[in-house]
Amino acid sequence: MTTLRHIWQPVAAALSLDEQDAGAILYAACMQAAEDEPTALRIHGALAARFGLRHRLAPPCFKAEYQALPPDPLAGGRKSTAVAYKRAIASWRGQHLARALSATAELAERQRAQGHWADTLAPHPTGNPASDRDEGCIDCAWSHQTPAGLRCRRASQVVASDQSGCAAWEPPLSGDPDPCAPCGACCRGRFDFVRLRDSDPDLPGLVEEIDGERRIRHIPDGGCLALSRDAPYRCTVHEQRPFICRDFPVGEDACCEARRHMGVTG
Secondary structure, eight states: OHHHHHHHTTHHHHHHHOHHHHHHHHHHHHHHHOSSHHHHHHHHHHHHHHTTOTTTTOOSSSHHHHHTSOSSTTTTOOHHHHHHHHHHHHSHHHHHHHHHHHHHHHHHHHHHHTTOOTTOOOOOTTSSOOOOOSOBGGGSTTEEEETTEEEETTTTEEOOTTOBOOTTOOOOSTTSSSTTTTTOTTTTTSSSOEEOOTTSOOOTTTEEEETTEEEEOBOTTSOBTTBOSSSSOOBTTGGGOOHHHHTOOTTSHHHHHHHHHTTSOO
8 A cells, every 4th residue: 555655646657648548557556445346436537537548548458448437537426436436536545636637637738739649638726527529618507607707506605607517417497398207316215205295285105104203205216106106297286295305406406416317418
C-alpha cells in the first residue's frame, strides 16, 4: 500500500503517455472505493467523464460493459454507487487522482488543438460528465434561475447562461402536458418508503404500520404498490394520494434526482 502514495504523485505522466496503462491505474483506484466490479466501472466512467477523458481512459478489462454505460455513468446505478463515488473523490487518493486527471485534460486540450486525441472532450465547468451536445444549460431540467444567475441543481453552482450542456442534460418537464406518465421514477424505486400523515386518508390494502408509522406498502423491487407496473405510469389512488406525494414538485431537485437514479435521464 505504501507504493500507492507514490503512484498518485506522478500519475499525470502515466495518464499522458499510455492510455491503456492509465486506464488500468484508474480502474485499480476505483476498485478500492467499490464493493464490486460494476460499481468500479461506474465510478471509473464518472471520474474520467468529469475530465472529458471517458473514452481515452477506458479500463483494459470489462470493455463492453464500460462502453455500455450511459452518458452519465452514475445514472441508473444503485444508491450505494453514488455514495461510493462521492467517497472516492473526497479521499486523499481521489484528490491526487483529480489533479492527475486535470493535468491530463490540459494535455488533451493541447492535443485537440493539433488535431489529435479526438476521443477527448473539454471538461464541463460544473464538474458534471463532459459532453459535446448542442443543447445549453439554460434549457436543461436541472437548471433554474436564481438572483445570482442560472444555477445547476446537480452541481449546486451558478453557470453561464450560454454554457453548453453536460452529459446529464435533459429537456425541462414543464412543457410536457403529462410529464409523469412515461417516467414514474419517483414512485418506481427512488425512495425507501412513503410515510403517511394522520390527516392522510386510509387506503385499504396499500397501507402497513411499522414502528407506529403508517406507510404505503412497496413491492419487492422498491416500487410503490399503488403505481401501475408499466408505462404509462399511473397512480391508482391519485385522487386520494398522501400529502407527501401531492407536495412532490415535478421538475425540481428531487424529481431530477429520481430520474437520474432510475436511469430515465443520462
